[in-house]
Amino acid sequence: MYGLVNKAVEQMVCSHFNPETWEAIKQHAGIDITSFVSLRPYPDEITYQLVDAAHHTVNLSHADILRAFGRYWVLYTATEGYGELLNVTGHTFEEFMENLPNLHTRVSFSYPQLVPPTFETEPFDGGVLVHYYSERQGLAPMVVGLLEGLAERFNTSIAIELIASREAGDDHEVFRIDYK
Ligand code: HEM
Structure with missing residues (x-):
């Protein structure tokens, strides 16, 4: 998925927890990427690994993490960069x-x-x-x-x-x- 998605996961973790937790999640996932590039596609595997590592690090179920991410996406990520697109959609x-x-x-x-x-x-x-x-x-x-x-x-x-x-x-x- 595009880096935009992984960046949003990072922002959600940093705002709900802190940057140290994000570093711990990346380390657990074995991902050696300092910062994701929004407009670059990454293998889906990376996003799944981040969710799995978050599950182990912050002790929430995969489903709870994905659900929180869906809310975060609509209420923050999309609102910040894609407000106009959200407005024209309804x-x-x-x-x-x-x-x-x-x-x-x-x-x-x-x-x-x-x-x-x-x-x-x-x-x-x-x-x-x-x-x-x-x-x-x-x-x-x-x-x-x-x-x-x-x-x-x-x-x-x-x-x-x-x-x-x-x-x-x-x-x-x-x-x-x-x-x-
Ligand atoms: C302006 C708002 C939105 C933008 C910019 C956007 C953009 C994206 C991007 C970049 C991906 C990753 C796919 C890829 O890289 O191949 C994605 C995936 C996804 N989007 Fe959106 N999206 C928006 C709103 C929504 C909304 C409102 C929904 C549902 C109600 C939604 C549902 C999904 C789902 C479920 C995925 C995961 C991929 C999958 O299911 O295969 N998105 N979106």
Whole structure:
């Protein structure tokens, strides 16, 4: 994944913990990179190793780390560098969900080697189904955090339920979101 992602992991660790913890995580992961370059793609393996090393270093589950990262991404990383993109994607949670399928197409103009996830959304009375397709495994908890972060951004109360998953034998994840 692009360095932008690993840099955001670094910022999250430094703001929730401290720079020493980040150094300990990198050391545990055996990663000898002083600073990631946002616009450079790195092997996915590096991001997974960082999450695993964070799990061992700060004693949180992989799922909790990914979920916290999803929230951090929407509430801080994207807000700082991509505020305009977030604004054009939607002014309400519902509108954002309607346009979510196109978001990474816009991102790929700046990141030509992007391997983005694909989203499809199906509104229903009182909520929306979010279909998530990815070549990568194990990132569903990050999507939960992203959706929670978006709900917070738009002051919307939601309940999220995972109703289909690759782990359960389906070919992609489906999140049912109910507005509360
Ligand atoms: C302006 C905001 C956003 C930007 C700039 C952005 C950019 C990126 C980038 C650079 C990656 C790494 C992929 C790669 O390097 O190949 C990524 C991955 C991802 N993005 Fe976004 N993104 C944004 C918003 C969102 C939102 C709002 C969601 C979901 C609600 C989302 C869901 C994901 C997921 C789940 C991944 C992990 C990769 C995967 O599942 O295969 N992103 N995004």
